[in-house]
Amino acid sequence: MKDRDILLRMEGISKSFPGVKALSDFSMDVYKGEVLSLMGGNGAGKSTLMKILSGAYRKDSGTIVFDGVTTEIGNPRVAEDLGISIIYQELNLLPSLTVAENIYIGRHPKTKTGNVAWRKMNRMAQEHLDALGIDLKAEDPVGTLSIARQQMVEIVKAVSRDSKLVIMDEPTSSLTDKEIKVLFQIIRTLKKKGVSIIFITHRLDEIFEISDRVTIMRDGQFVDTKDIKDITKAELITKMIGREMSKQFPERDVEIGEELLRVEDLSDGVKVSDISFTLHKGEVLGFAGLVGSGRTETMHTIFGSRKRKKGRVYLHGKQIDTSTPKKSIRNGIGLLTENRKTEGLVLPISVRENVVMVALDKVLSGGNIDRRKETKYSNDYVDALNIKTPSIEQKVMYLSGGNQQKVVLSKWLMSDSEVIIMDEPTRGIDVGAKKEIYDIINDMASQGKGIIVVSSESEEVMGICDRIIVMCEGRITGELKKEEFSQERIAALSVNETGTNRGITL
């Protein structure tokens, strides 16, 4: 393909955020009229890359050459003018407006007197729809359309702007098989018109079906680019992970005891399907999988903060009611959510008030909140978990991420939870604090608690867990014992073939 024209060339792109290097010295080319798949695990830097191309982020260094011209994409407007369109997972349409209005939003054709030229706009929109073979009326309100059709409106919007490059971020994640076929048909039509497409997906089958080439990235770095006919699924997975484990995880020598928690046939009817598993005393059970695989939803369904369609939860062999968070907490289950700032903490109030929030009844004296008990408990946890704060009266919003997470942990420790579910417990936390969190998890397990850790970093799950369950598209696709742990197996179980629930065996 060397003879083909290059549309986009990125060279030596780097981007850092405080404490994280999201992209380092990343380079890639996109040819005119090709579909290039971008593949990488969670946190590989795909979205950072996309945001740089869309002008949402500014790169720290490196050059971008678009259509032969070196450009600085300083803001989204520039990207638009260049002809770069992005179709995000979350669609950005206005539901009460029509298809045509959404397509021409902000740039309505006007009549001589400056009014919106409605008929002209509808006609132009319809022409674009027909040209791509999309069975939609320009006058239809967008709100009544299915997600798949709304996505098509986004694509038409991009095409109508004469986009030369369309980036699609996991466009198939909420589509049915049939809708995916239609989408692929549209993508092929775009290709014929000379439009280039960067296609981001976690689904291997789709990569092999639609793309011309695939670029693999990992940890913000370029790994390889291959013609799709020159690579196998297994090779792709190896390239996606391939890295050595570091030694930052504590030794696990906890005796695993009797069954503590058992979940049977849990479904929410949407993102959680037929989940069954057990958790033992002293055990750290990992839930691995890709972002969006339904792990978070599963945990919320167990905890009662998400509506359940069916399923039973047993603690010590007895069925318990966990239909609301309050009931789950009373039964001894705690949930440390993935969004610590919005769901775990009350930021504008003190460390003290946050720590005692769940187990307020422990600090009561004669029905009143006893400030001395409160102070004692909070100080104890600040000491025990080494929370760095000037005082327990400090507002939680002023603590660092790691210390905030320890405050959330204190909440669940103080409420004497037997089962502690932790969803991405180390997200956004620096390396040192991560280690401390791992040690706390270990301590809790050695006290006989059962710990569930949901994590998208396979290294982390392998490093701290006794057993790993892998999920994909709302289902459990496999369970790995300690001796079976490998990044390849986790990755293979995480990336399922479209529409089925079979894991890929390597």
Next chain:
Amino acid sequence: MKDNKATKLIRTVWGKLGVWLIAILLFAVMSAASDKFLTASNLINVVRQVAVTGIVALGATFVVTSGEIDLSQGGVVCLAGCFCAHLMMNVGMNPWIASIITILLSVVAFIFLGSIVAYLDVPSFIATLGFNYVLSGLVLLLTNSKAITGLPESFTKIARGYIFNDSIPIVAIILLVLYAFGAYVQRYRVFGRNVAIVGENRQAAQLSGINVRLIKVLAFAVGGACSALAGIVLAARLGSGQPSSGSDSSLMALAAVYVGGASKSSVINTLAGTLIIGMINNGLNLIGLNAAFKEIILGTIIVAAVILDIVRSKRAESHIVK
């Protein structure tokens, strides 16, 4: 930033006293500006003037702290006053019983209103706005748009009477006792703590096992009780149930809450807010300013208070040591 001793002192005092510092400064300025301000009779007058707003504002504090807003309190003040007068004059009830029934009915109505907000997720701004119209209509139906007059002296003394050798107005005692109780609930009761948590972060509250909806309903119930009581005090002061008075107290109360502490409202701060508004009203009266100016100044102060609060929290953030 380099701090010299003076700014440090100001910061410490401001940190501890907050809006009370403004109340105290205002008190000093008023005393200096007018020789009529710092007299026993005038100060008693201030307290009597702010009593109704103050009681409503106490209830509003709980509603606002829970993350909602109540625009129907004025309607309740008006209806409660008229209804209580109706029970006494047309039904012949004892003032005590009439008052208790009025308050209970108001609490029931607010549990209903609070449930609409909390369980049906209707924005409180809209729900209470609509409810306020319903209440205004009920007032007109009940009173036929005429005042219910001639309330017995045993009733009117709530607002007009004095105790301790005729030195302290009863209404001042009522106000202080209510605020003391409110501050106690906020600081030492589980309900008070949970109201604040729900208001600051509803999701975190729910995931921590707090019954968010119930807390909101109860906050509205507190607001209903306070509004009804304020209406009774107002009727006692006027000696009649007036179908037109008290209906502006929702906004006055919210003004007191926001002047007291826009981002973090507390019962104690609301009391300061109430007194500040009362003193400004009184002071401008003493100077003999046109009533139109009073409203303009009051409005300006409310907005200024919120701006000040935002500036203060931004500065606090910029002081964090990373």
